[in-house]
Amino acid sequence: MTKVGFPPQLIDWLISLNHVIKQGWAARVTGDVRRLTGHAPRSFAAFAREHAAAWR
Numbered sequence: 001m002t003k004v005g006f007p008p009q010l011i012d013w014l015i016s017l018n019h020v021i022k023q024g025w026a027a028r029v030t031g032d033v034r035r036l037t038g039h040a041p042r043s044f045a046a047f048a049r050e051h052a053a054a055w056r
Contacts, residue, residue, distance in 0.1 A: 001011045020026050033041040042050075 001014070002008075006014075033039070
């Protein structure tokens, strides 16, 4: 990341975020999507299928 010009602070932040994800600390599922949007959450695969025409 340094070679392509990422600032050191961003690199540190990304490494920290990666650690949080790897440890599973961000794996908890909440009801926030439904609460904020009024709709049930969906998988990325479902989203991609529903919007495939946008990438064609």
